[in-house]
Amino acid sequence: MAQPPRNGRKEPSEGSLAAPTRHALNWQDESFYDEALIEAELERVFDICHGCRRGFNLCESFPILFDMIDESETGELDSVDKSEYGKVVEACTLCDMCFMTKCPYVPPHPFDLDFPHLMLRARAAEYKKKGAGFAHEQLVKMDRNGKMAKPVAPLANWATKRGNKLTRPLLEKTAGIDREAELPKFHTKTFEDLAKNPPQLNTEAPAHGRKAVIYATCYVDYNKPETGVAALNVLAKNGVETEVVYPACCGMPYLEEGNIAQVAKQAEKVKAELLPWIDKGYDIIALTASCGLMLKMEWPLILPDDPDIKKLAAATKDISEYIVEIAKAEGLAEGLGPIEGGITVHSAC
Ligand code: SF4
Ligand code: SF4
Structure with a gap:
């Protein structure tokens, strides 16, 4: 909820407790995929992030960006090779945490910074140009994969089990799934x-x-x-x-x-x-x-x-x-009540 003005002065939007506003994604417009426009926007946003650095401990994307800048010739974004920008984009999981909880420059701030949606736009342009590759295209078909695995769940779980020396190296090679990654299990009853x-x-x-x-x-x-x-x-x-x-x-x-x-x-x-x-x-x-x-x-x-x-x-x-x-x-049903002691909350997406 927006804060009421104090002493008649407008509350500053930077660091405000108000919920950020978000723009619709202009994905049906050709300009959304324009590489020059995207590169210019990445440069603008990365430079703001370099000056701010609040996102340093949120995920992989920001440390990659800040290391790239710190290790560059001038220690500024201008000497980072633009072909390296993709590494920051690739590392983002689109979890929205920076936008929702950290960034002081989200709209309505005039910097109008939406880091996750910029990463999404860069990825969408890449997808339009090259696709995601055969293996990735198969992995994202969740319903097809789930239906296929259901009748053979024990076999699917054996094949995808971490530590399976026969299948996991193969999966790593063909689908790019790290052999150490824990994968979800399937069940014969959904x-x-x-x-x-x-x-x-x-x-x-x-x-x-x-x-x-x-x-x-x-x-x-x-x-x-x-x-x-x-x-x-x-x-x-x-x-x-x-x-x-x-x-x-x-x-x-x-x-x-x-x-x-x-x-x-x-x-x-x-x-x-x-x-x-x-x-x-x-x-x-x-x-x-x-x-x-x-x-x-x-x-x-x-x-x-x-x-x-x-x-x-x-x-x-x-x-x-x-x-x-x-x-x-209305109140909870009888028999349900507060849990004694503390709990740990994973503040996820
Ligand atoms: S959306 Fe999540 S993963 Fe992406 S940059 Fe923000 S905090 Fe990192
Ligand atoms: S996304 Fe916002 S909070 Fe994160 S580093 Fe950039 S400017 Fe700072």
Whole structure:
């Protein structure tokens, strides 16, 4: 919420506690992919970051940038070879942390700095020019991969297990997946399968009467069905009537590679199935925070003229957000209460 002016003076936008504003992504315009424009914008933004350096401990991108500058001839951005800029772009995971929590120059500040979306734009231009490569294009097909792995889950898990000396070096060579990386496990029963036996609804709970659709997300559906079952149990205990719906992946992996057109297609697919539920009075709950970020934040910026996408964004909540809302509005069901002692919060995307 914007701060009220003090002594009639306008509150400075730099470092303000107000939520940043964000511009729609102009991805359907040719200029979005113009290499000269992108390079000029990277140069402008990197120079501001060099002067600021607040992002130094957030991720790989900033240390790469600052090391490049510090090790250059003049110690300034002007002597960094522009062909090196790609390393900063490549290291960004689009987590949004710098934009959301750190950067004092996000809009409405006149510097108008949106670091993650600039990284996305640079990646989108690269994708348009060269694509992402065969192996990467296969990896991002989450639904196809999940469906293929389901009937042979034990075999898929054996093949992708860290330490498998036969398959992991091969996977590293062909798909570029580090052999030491822990990979998600697959299951013969997805969350959608397990949700066919829902827990009993607690009609005595104060929040009874609420209705919510759980948007399963590809990660929970194929790789972490137990998270979905836990969410179903917590919601049923709190009297929330639920439906599990999973039309398709939210498109985050496509966003990561810069394929914004495919993200828009995924958004259309998911929207078509979720919207009728909203019209029937259901809230939408996303079980993976990055997917929630897509529905709430990225889709409305990718399809800014679609009122249904805005409606979907407004109806979507993360599971933790939803439970806190219940706790504040109606109160939690009997038997649920504060956990004694401290907890660790991973402040992720
Ligand atoms: S979006 Fe995340 S990964 Fe990318 S630069 Fe910002 S903090 Fe780093
Ligand atoms: S993105 Fe913002 S906070 Fe991060 S280094 Fe650049 S100017 Fe500073």
